[in-house]
Amino acid sequence: MNKMGKSLILTFNIPHMSLTDIIYGLGEFLTWSFQILPILGNNVNWLIILVGASMAAWWISKMIAFDKEAAQNGTLP
Numbered sequence: 325m326n327k328m329g330k331s332l333i334l335t336f337n338i339p340h341m342s343l344t345d346i347i348y349g350l351g352e353f354l355t356w357s358f359q360i361l362p363i364l365g366n367n368v369n370w371l372i373i374l375v376g377a378s379m380a381a382w383w384i385s386k387m388i389a390f391d392k393e394a395a396q397n398g399t400l401p
Contacts (some may be wrong), residue, residue, distance in 0.1 A: 361368070394400045 353377075
């Protein structure tokens with residue numbers, strides 16, 4: 325016994341799964357999820373392009389700012 329009196333032991337009954345079961349389950353989920361794409365149309369593609377382009381522009385602006393700061397500090401290689 326510990327300080328609190330009775331100890332609490334949790335047991336879980338997890339069924340045995342092979343890697344094949346996991347791979348097939350993932351494949352079935354992805355097959356199901358791809359059925360949604362024709363419903364969404366081309367708008368999702370444009371959204372992904374817009375988000376990616378805006379993130380790239382933000383990162384390039386940060387790199388320019390870092391370069392200017394390094395030039396001012398004299399820490400450029």
